Amino acid sequence: MTGSAKPVAGSLPADFDPVVVGEIRTRLDHVRDEGLKVLFAIESGSRAWGFPSPDSDYDCRFVYLCPPGDHFVLEQRRDVIEFPIEGDVDTGGWDLRKALRLALKGNAAILEWTVSPIVYEEIPGFRASLLDLLGEILDPAKVAHHYLGLLRTQAGRHDMESGEAPIKKAFYAIRPLVALEWMAERDFRTLPPMNMPDCLAGTAIAGDVRDAIWHLVEQKSRTRELGTGRLPAPLARFIREGMHAMAGRLPRVSRVSGGLDERRIRADLFYSDLLKREAGLAPADAV
Structure with missing residues (x-):
């Protein structure tokens, strides 16, 4: 090899x-x-x-x-x-x-x-x-906790719902949450794809959230600077509620x-x- x-x-x-x-x-x-x-x-x-x-x-x-x-x-x-x-x-x-x-x-x-x-x-x-x-x-349960840690860190750095925050930074919270949703729909038994669009396509995330994510991805692909602002309400809610919900859904790591x-x-x-x-x-x- x-x-x-x-x-x-x-x-x-x-x-x-x-x-x-x-x-x-x-x-x-x-x-x-x-x-x-x-x-x-x-x-x-x-x-x-x-x-x-x-x-x-x-x-x-x-x-x-x-x-x-x-x-x-x-x-x-x-x-x-x-x-x-x-x-x-x-x-x-x-x-x-x-x-x-x-x-x-x-x-x-x-x-x-x-x-x-x-x-x-x-x-x-x-x-x-x-x-x-x-x-x-790789223990999928530990990987899930890894992604939750990333989500909490990124969401905690910026007030993405009520305050001005760099829009592109939202992706660093959205990505681990989409990965967690992908894993949750498979009972946290399988490791998620690296590519976020592939991950998103493999979930049942609500249509308004999915549309908002795709809109940001498309906007980011053609814009050098997204600037700061408030996230669309469906996305802000998705991050806020998803972060708290996942904390209760994640499997315990065996000791x-x-x-x-x-x-x-x-x-x-x-x-x-x-x-x-x-x-x-x-x-x-x-x-």
């Missing part, structure tokens, strides 16, 4: 700025210059979530692997790489170990990165293998360690097998 495998470039949307893409590729080369292996690099944020605007930032996220030798020294590298934000280019990545640890806690970010439709580069086959693993170790132990063992095996292949101690195509 990895071993000596080299990254291949992904197919990017035609409207992506080639200068920006070149800058992102240069940054990924800098990561490799540090002796790290970039497993995949994707676009996150509004472009991948399905509600971009003409001036949306480029949010490149990547996952990397430290060389096997790093595991035999006391001093460990940082498990996060963050490049300075310059203009509309935001690039950052996680060590695979960090990504797996967070997945075990229910953080949905690594799942979203793994299924992103916009790929800068990837080691062939790695994302598919990682997605299989995430299907085994029994057995299930988590099994997930952690599976993640450990995945990671250790990957390191063995990197060290040449296992066939490169081993699962």
Whole structure:
């Protein structure tokens, strides 16, 4: 799956700025210059979530692997790489170990990165293998609580109903709530799509709310600055009532360690097998 495998470039949307893409590729080369292996690099944020605007930032996220030798020294590298934000280019990545640890806690970010439709580069086959693993170790109940936390954070930052607030910020509350609605309609047993329009299409959200969301998505796609203002009443009500309703509907996260132990063992095996292949101690195509 990895071993000596080299990254291949992904197919990017035609409207992506080639200068920006070149800058992102240069940054990924800098990561490799540090002796790290970039497993995949994707676009996150509004472009991948399905509600971009003409001036949306480029949010490149990547996952990397430290060389096997790093595991035999006391001093460990940082498990996060963050490049300075310059203009509309935001690039950052996680060590695979960090990504797996967070997945075990229910953080949905690594799942979203793994299924992103916009790929800068990837080691062939790695994302598919990682997605299989995430299907085994991600607890949908924990993921639901992760999305509720995002919803509360974003809704709490702005008075989107009675006061002036940046309209585009509403999407950061709408997106996790739509994901929660999608999960609730499936008894919180299934992980939601990354793309918000796909998520929305798979729910029974009321027509007036759905229309208001689609109107904002369409408006955002052709407007560089939505400005500030009050949200349409159906949307403001959807966020307010949905946030409180979901708090009571979410399944409790089991505190029994057995299930988590099994997930952690599976993640450990995945990671250790990957390191063995990197060290040449296992066939490169081993699962």
